[in-house]
Amino acid sequence: MVSQQVQPDTARLRLQVARIGANFSTNSLTRNLALLERVLPLARRYPTSVHTGTLYFYLGRVLRDLGRPAESLDYFQKAEIILARSEKAGTGYGWLLYEKCLTLSALKREGEATRDALRCLDWAQEKKQPQLQASACAMLSFIFEQQGQTERSRYYNTLLEKLKKVQPPSERDRYRQSEAHCTADGDFVTALFFSKKTLGLLKAEKDKEAILNHLHQSTIALLFRLHRFEEARAYIGEALALNETYQKLSLFSDLWSDLAWYQAATGHPAEARRAAQTMLYYARLTEDPALVREAWLRQSQVYERIRDFAGALEALKKFHSLNDSLQNTKRTIEVAQAESRYRLEQKEAQIHRLIRFARLSHLRAENQAQQYAYLNRQCWLLAVIGMLAAVASMLVTYYLLRSIKLRRALKAQNAEIDKQAKALAEANQLKDRLFSILSHDLRGPVASIKAALVLQQDKVCGDAGLSGIDQQVNRLQELIDNLLYWSMNQRNGLRVYARPVSLHDLLNEVVETYKGLIARKQMEVVWEGPDICLQTDETLAVLVIRNIFHNALKFTPPNGRVRLVTEQTANKAKLHIVDTGIGMNASLLPGLSQRGTGLGLPLSADLMKLCGGSLRINSTLGAGTTVTLTWLI
Known part of the structure; x- marks a missing residue:
């Protein structure tokens, strides 16, 4: 046991x-x-x-x-x-x-x-x-x-x-050959005699590993064939003791299988059942599915021998289940090998085509070399004919080479000019976009602050005016944050520092930021869904949620409603920001996250992509907008 x-x-x-x-x-x-x-x-x-x-x-x-x-x-x-x-x-x-x-x-x-x-x-x-x-x-x-x-x-x-060089066979090899011949002829008694002779020589040499292998592969198997179970039991015990040194798990499984057969054949069902379970235990330790499958089959045979038909049927079912799984795996491997052979044949065909192309190129090069040699001989002939013709040929060649060099230099200069023009156009486009964003996003908050300050100076507005100034200052700070992160992202200087963070904590922080605007517009903000632990950059996540939530508040009329719905699947976390605002036409949605009039939406899409997530927009004109943020868990 x-x-x-x-x-x-x-x-x-x-x-x-x-x-x-x-x-x-x-x-x-x-x-x-x-x-x-x-x-x-x-x-x-x-x-x-x-x-x-x-x-x-x-x-x-x-x-x-x-x-x-x-x-x-x-x-x-x-x-x-x-x-x-x-x-x-x-x-x-x-x-x-x-x-x-x-x-x-x-x-x-x-x-x-x-x-x-x-x-x-x-x-x-x-x-x-x-x-x-x-x-x-x-x-x-x-x-x-x-x-x-x-x-x-x-x-x-x-x-x-x-x-x-081949050495003459030793006495041990001769015994093994004789044992193999007797086993093939069905003379198991004589084969057992030679097997014991070999075992005696191995014990004299004190080669414990060879003794263990010989007991397992030869002596015990022959004794079982001759139904000499008591003698086989003694050798199984000796083999188990030897294997304690080498810890060969598959050998442990085989030896306990032999012991289970011995117990079953000698009428000891309880011991046979324990030995069969031990055999299965060592088979599982090897983590070899084929060996585990064989162990289930042996256990079913042992249970059948001791007339435990229910246990035998259960073991046989597990054998067939594992066997089907291994067969499916084998077929999958064969299909993969066939695909690999097909790709290899395609690559070989491609290599042959490349070789033929290289040979053709070589022949063309040789032909061109022969043509150049012929022209060279003509030049020498012309040189012999007259000095003047030689001088004229040299001048023509000089001017031709100079013209080629000039053309190459001009081509390189044109390529450099085109490259600089392209870079300049990109920079100009970036500048125009930045000015467009600044004129769109900065003008509103600054104008609102200025108007509120004028009213405050005239003492027309009270605490409500100060609240409006505070709201516009928050909006201006939000825009400056967006500009900072957008510029860092454009220069590829933005880095993600992921750590565990609660999605509800992020939503708390964002809603708290806009509680004044929510109260002023008398809007209802509803939370739905469980709290989810994200593995992401907390600062970037807050920035994205804040931009989307602010858009939902801005485009939703007073007394409207904004729902924050969290959802978790097997490997994803989702946040749906649903508003009852004016919505938009479905034809405007494709590419909207990259061409918005402001910084918030394009920046949010870029930051979600940088964090390994995504941003998706669904909207119906007059029925509101749903923005879905998705993070990988």
Whole structure:
């Protein structure tokens, strides 16, 4: 059974590193990097653990393959310090030296790369690792060839060829071949005899990983075929104990599956059910959908064997559900591959067309070169005929070249003049628009302030006049803010500083600003909808809402109504500002947010776009206007 106790951090680190290693070759580089960085904080708590060293080794490989060799070398050096002092590193230390050598070579540090390659070769020879020896020899041959040391490169090439020669089969290989032949012939008793012989040799060599793989792939399977369940149970326990060291999750799943079959075959339904659940648990830990699918099928078969037909049916349903999902994924991948092959064929056809065009251009260039050569020979002939003709030809050529240079210079000057004229026209257009906006938006508030001041001097108006002055001053300040942000946006100098902000707080602030105008026009402002937390620039959001809300108040007659409606969808937040004003013709709406007579509406549209949102206007003549502001959540 699976222990229900919380594992220590070191055990959790070992499990996480083992899981990454099991899927390292099948995952993409970005996927591996994300998994490694997730486990890295836990590994840093145990700087001397062999699992931390293994994690650094994986990080170095991924970073190098992603084109970040400097960071990769840093992690390789950390891993070397840890694994060099650990007796549990196994063959990993030798492969670490080899990968570090590759990284140093990529960084053009040939001296250090040569040193580490020689260390790797010595270690491989000492540990009798022929594959690692061959890799180190290939690396040394390449390095010395790049350095121009031909003799040393040839020496390691010769050593590499010797390592590649086929060695006579060992006694263990002969036993395995005999076992394979007997299994193919259906003689499982003899096959089991040779399997146990091989197992004895592996135990004598104390190769625990090879023992684990042989038990799983050969001995246990043969014992089940021969219905020798008690003996198979003992080997399953031995394999489970060995796998505690290597933490191969898929192997755990297979072994618990074998144990479930044993319990079912020997009439222990409760133990068989627990073993089947443990098998499914380890299959899920691998995060491999195909292995989980196989685990569901095995669980249904075990449940059927112990006559738990309801459980078997449930497991079989989950198997078919996952199988259908995997088949759909497979078909999607096949369609994507077909599309990729089609695009590749199109690109190849395009390349062939470009090659043909290049050949044709080359032939044309050769033809032109031949024509130039012919003309050159004619010129020499004319020079021989007479000095005067040669002098005349030289003068003509000189004037032609001078004319070409003059035309080129004139063309460049014209292009520069056109460019400056275009820039000047744009600047003039910007100036005209600015003057138009200033004449439209500044004249009204200034005239109102002046009239109110005259009335105040004549003591015609009282507090109402001061309130009007205050309102126009607020309007003038709003216009100055609009001008400031508009000018910053035109110069691309406006920056967005997003932070969490409450939409109701923004609406409170805007409504409070215009409470005098609302009271004077006796208007009703209604709020609807929930409060929403936005991730946006608070200053820009207040500016946009204030401009739209002021327009709604300005174009709505007294005793009118303005509704502020908030709405939230899956990934968007919306604010609808609905008024009962005069509205406008639908034909005027397209492009209105970019060509308004004032600054408020065009600036609001630009600021919403800058914040990643949008502004939309709906209006009906005589029925009012609805402006919708949308932010992404």
